[in-house]
Amino acid sequence: MTEQGATTGTWTRKISRENLSETAYQSIRTALMHARLLPGTKLRLRQLAEEFGISATPMREALIRLVQEKALHLDARGTAVVPELTLDELHEIRGIRLMLEGDCAARAAVRAGVRGATELKEIHDGIPAALAADNFAEAVNLNTAFHLSLCRLAELPITYDIIEGLWVRCGPILSHLYDDGLPPHDGEHPHLSIIQAIRHGDAERARAHLQADILRMGAGLDRFATRPS
Amino acid sequence: MTEQGATTGTWTRKISRENLSETAYQSIRTALMHARLLPGTKLRLRQLAEEFGISATPMREALIRLVQEKALHLDARGTAVVPELTLDELHEIRGIRLMLEGDCAARAAVRAGVRGATELKEIHDGIPAALAADNFAEAVNLNTAFHLSLCRLAELPITYDIIEGLWVRCGPILSHLYDDGLPPHDGEHPHLSIIQAIRHGDAERARAHLQADILRMGAGLDRFATRPS
DNA sequence: ATATGTTATTTGTTATAACAAGCAAGCCAG
């Protein structure tokens, strides 16, 4: 038989002991983050379970987890529903992001340097390409990926989880950005300024440009939050 | 029969339908926050369910929720266990708290004013009293209550939830503070400085004193985090 | 026609049992 020493590299891949609930959880979560589920959508237990081809128990677990991170909420009946975001909530999230993502940008500039900059550049380059093809959804997804990748570079796992949670919550309303494209920018695209600051290891410039980018994007979103401020 | 108009006032009270899983969830959560569960403790599904007098299903739901907010984590087998906190994690949490709680303090000073100050004073006054009675556990709980009440005064619900989540995660290691009492302070107790700043509506002074308090408490905790920094 | 009461259906909640994987104790062979 083939011994372990007889081959180089890994030929075994981890058998993902695929948890049914975990899989369902990830599916719904990325659907939320990719704006494929609109605010107000009801996620019914048995119906969803059938669509996923699983039983109610693991389906319920997936929904519970999403409710816990407030990516969904339960209505009076107990049905999971994609939440609407009030203007107040949107502003509060923006405030938190300015602090936490700002911190990540600053730290990424110190820790990631050139390596991180190229990684981000690669992601960002897809945005103009997607826009040229009128593929707004893809552009928005890449924008999300850009921000999250940046935060990952900071190597602050707890901070990262918080930020990702905020993005999941905002996901459903990102679909509104499709309505009339991404907000404009004057001069160089903010992402490029961020990338350059990181490449140069300039923490404070990275923070400032990232915060400017958050505010730019936020302006485009404000109009679409539900009225009851 | 008695008509509705025949009585004055309300004689009906809302019947809160108590969820089994919700109750179990809250129980474990406050146990964690009050440092009654030590790091490394295993929470076995059936065993816990029996202790709570419920079946496995709602018990599992409670554990899942706590795992989701990282108040617990699952070992390789899938058993829920009270997590240990590494020094890195502790430091990261402190950094986040400096920002978010700092913000809450500043905003509380503006929005809560004198009203909030008296509320906080009432909580804080219990601390020297508890210490005088050698009741460290109570003193630590009051300290937690002080910080969380302060954050509630800022009326930033999303921020508050994040902060509370961090406190839950730190809960189990707070028990180490019992070992040799709360960290000392020179001069006026930091809480009193915070309260005064809030009473005067001085946002920046409130922020500064709160951050000083976080650093003071953090110093007492550093020694006890698990080694693998 | 509207309002009210009744019934049927939908939907979340909990309990229970079958299942699978891991771990430990014990047993047998060397």
Added chain:
DNA sequence: CTGGCTTGCTTGTTATAACAAATAACATAT
């Protein structure tokens, strides 16, 4: 006595069914 195997038990995972509450549909009376 030790190594490896088997057996049984513990523990998480999933499916299913009984249950309870809310909603919707329908019928009836005013």
